[in-house]
Amino acid sequence: MNSTLRDRIQWLLKTVSKVHSLLGEKIPAGRQKGMITEKDTEHIAQLADIAIHKEELAAFTSRFNEILEYFDLLDQVDMVENAENKECNVLREDEIVPSLSQDKVLSNVREQEDGFFKAPRVM
Amino acid sequence: MIPVPSIEFHPDDRYFAFLRTVSTPECGQGRLAGIPVAVKDNISTAGIETTCASRILAGYIPPYDATVVEHLRREGAAIVGKTNMDEFGMGTTTENSAFGPTKNPADTSRVPGGSSGGSAAAIAGGLVPMALGTDTGGSIRCPAAFCGIVGLKPTYGRVSRYGLIAYANSLEQIGPMAGNVTDVNRLMEVIAGYDSRDSTSLNQAYLHTPDPEIRGVKIGVPEEFFGEGVDPRVASVVWDAISMLERKGAEIVTCRMPSMAYALAAYYVTCTCEASSNLARFDGVRYGDPADTRKTWHESFQERRREGFGEEVRRRIMLGTFALSSGYYGKYYAKAQAARHHVRADFARLFRDVDVLAGPTMPTVAFRFGEKSDPLSMYLSDILTVPANLAGVPAISVPCGKVGNLPVGLQITGRWREDERVVDVAYAYEQGRSA
Numbered sequence: 001m002n003s004t005l006r007d008r009i010q011w012l013l014k015t016v017s018k019v020h021s022l023l024g025e026k027i028p029a030g031r032q033k034g035m036i037t038e039k040d041t042e043h044i045a046q047l048a049d050i051a052i053h054k055e056e057l058a059a060f061t062s063r064f065n066e067i068l069e070y071f072d073l074l075d076q077v078d079m080v081e082n083a084e085n086k087e088c089n090v091l092r093e094d095e096i097v098p099s100l101s102q103d104k105v106l107s108n109v110r111e112q113e114d115g116f117f118k119a120p121r122v123m
Numbered sequence: 124m125i126p127v128p129s130i131e132f133h134p135d136d137r138y139f140a141f142l143r144t145v146s147t148p149e150c151g152q153g154r155l156a157g158i159p160v161a162v163k164d165n166i167s168t169a170g171i172e173t174t175c176a177s178r179i180l181a182g183y184i185p186p187y188d189a190t191v192v193e194h195l196r197r198e199g200a201a202i203v204g205k206t207n208m209d210e211f212g213m214g215t216t217t218e219n220s221a222f223g224p225t226k227n228p229a230d231t232s233r234v235p236g237g238s239s240g241g242s243a244a245a246i247a248g249g250l251v252p253m254a255l256g257t258d259t260g261g262s263i264r265c266p267a268a269f270c271g272i273v274g275l276k277p278t279y280g281r282v283s284r285y286g287l288i289a290y291a292n293s294l295e296q297i298g299p300m301a302g303n304v305t306d307v308n309r310l311m312e313v314i315a316g317y318d319s320r321d322s323t324s325l326n327q328a329y330l331h332t333p334d335p336e337i338r339g340v341k342i343g344v345p346e347e348f349f350g351e352g353v354d355p356r357v358a359s360v361v362w363d364a365i366s367m368l369e370r371k372g373a374e375i376v377t378c379r380m381p382s383m384a385y386a387l388a389a390y391y392v393t394c395t396c397e398a399s400s401n402l403a404r405f406d407g408v409r410y411g412d413p414a415d416t417r418k419t420w421h422e423s424f425q426e427r428r429r430e431g432f433g434e435e436v437r438r439r440i441m442l443g444t445f446a447l448s449s450g451y452y453g454k455y456y457a458k459a460q461a462a463r464h465h466v467r468a469d470f471a472r473l474f475r476d477v478d479v480l481a482g483p484t485m486p487t488v489a490f491r492f493g494e495k496s497d498p499l500s501m502y503l504s505d506i507l508t509v510p511a512n513l514a515g516v517p518a519i520s521v522p523c524g525k526v527g528n529l530p531v532g533l534q535i536t537g538r539w540r541e542d543e544r545v546v547d548v549a550y551a552y553e554q555g556r557s558a
Contacts, residue, residue, distance in 0.1 A: 031319035035313045036445075040298060040445075041441070043450070044441045044445045045441060046425075046439050047444050047445075047448060048399060048440050049403070049406075049421060049425050050423035050428045050432065050440060050441065051423060051426050052429070052437075053429075060438065062440075063498055063499075064439065064441070064442065064496070066499050067391070067442065069189055070391075070453060071388050071391070071392060073385045073388040074385055074388050074389065074392065074454070074462060075454075075458070076456040077385055077389075077462045078461065078465075079457070079461045080461050080464050091130075097140050100186055103229075104186035104187075107184070107186050108183055108186075108409065108410035109408075109409060109410065109413075110412065110413040111413045111416060117408050118413075118416055119416065120414050120416045120417075120418055120419060120422075121416070121418075122227065122419075123419075
């Protein structure tokens, strides 16, 4: 299989799983109960923007699986309508109140330029 | 002019309760004039380094005070230092501090509990009479129980969270810790009240004189509070305490709380999900050691966050990220919120018949260092404290005896907004015990 075709299939699979998750929140195959793989752990670390070293993967994965297996207790919970907060937002008038000065806001920054935070490049 | 009271504070910190102390603490006039107060290190103190016991915040000096700290200063308290904790509040032992564990003054081979272990040890070790802690799933009550002091987790919203470095917003509260109920009450009077800067703040002041009258108070004792995992020696000490309240005139009613079966799972799903979002702000751009600006955004952040966060913090951020990821939201977060609804419903049902609930604060006495090295078994020890956070109701831990030389806590949980009543029942117990 050439790499373009593989990419397209992967894209298709991703799209399908996304649609599934939007429709019925289907749990991806291979994790009905308990099991995530080291590859999953690597992916989660990516999503969370936390680097994970190869030698840490096994330990993190097995801990995750123990904990996720415990979380399966939630399968027995009956869903309730509107269990998530029923409160609605109460908006206030947008009044200008005193806030921190620019100097104070920048007081903990190690790298700044012309009164701005200096961040890594995006591209 | 009235002279400023002198402060008595001798930081002989053999328990490593403090991450840092203030060399010349200032104080003034007011309800806490001259009283040394310790503040947990996740509460912002203008001009005093605040790290959440994490390397990622080392060197961070807040440019403003948390509302509770403003209140302390206004009432003349002397802020004498910042106390050790599990990194970002994630733990039950204070062993997860990036700067080393705190020791339990009752037995230095054991943990003080967590995550507010430094605050509890500072009080139990006689360094300060009172301290602020925070409680997301038991972090005030657990160390209070393990160290033999009093700690109150207030009703969600009664104490402003403005300036508290967030871990799990929908669960956590700042609360008072002290050597006795009277001092907990005094500190609560100062820190509670409405704050427009906290959008979840309740408009309800706390002005209260503890009342030891227990006659006619109905106390519910859910069977589940003495369920699997509760050390029989702890259970026996707590039952003695409940019997004492009965002899003083309280009515004891046994009851059931079925949602306890999944409350802990619901708690850990909720707090890790909220943590994954809250801790996304720690990227080395606005504070702490800088991110490497020569690298790309993601490379730089990923490395900074791997170096800056401890293992448990990384685990919880990743668990939360996973639970919220596409395909799993319904299985974890949505179910956890449904479970949370059932916990609230259980409390509402029980509080129609009884005024408060009583049971042990912790299933065991303080652990030895290293005893809870696997995360799940550490999580399981929070089973008795998390329901109050899920429901937002007040709960207090008051010392009620010992197993050997190790303190045991009696937990009193009350109706939403009835913090005064849990304080009264704890006070009745404390008075009855010393009588």
